Amino acid sequence: MDEQEVLDVVRRLVVELFGERPELSDLPIDTPVATAGVDSLRLMELLYAVEDTFDLRIPDEDVNALKTIGDLVRYVIAHAGASGRS
Template sequence: MIFDMIRGIIAAQTSREAHTITMDSKIKQDLGVDSLQIFEIVMELEDTFQLEIPTEDLDEITHVSDLVGYIESRRRNNE
């Protein structure tokens, strides 16, 4: 569920077909996400999941799976 939501956000921001985005996709290298798109993706994720993603946390997020794990962890900690 979270993966599908994240994949949809990334697809919308990158004009990619959602089915081409996998958990193993590298956000910058495989998906070609630039710094402006990352900013827009993060803003959308913050709105969608009602959380704040500090810029320094983005350094450790390289794959879509990292992003999914990060969101899941933050949501669990906020419950």
């Protein structure tokens, strides 16, 4: 998957989990999602969905570096196996 495809999937997960929220859909991909109300608990849900969808495991030590949609997309591209599904 290329960056745009991964981004589309992550954005879709965000909508599934948190609903249609302009503050999230309009959020620049390198702005922390926390600024749009995705607190640490919600971020755990998002990471869980990303792990599931792209068939990868995000170790605890990597979590603190994942603050934006862009972080997530780059992480998926770097780590997702060939079995990534959407």
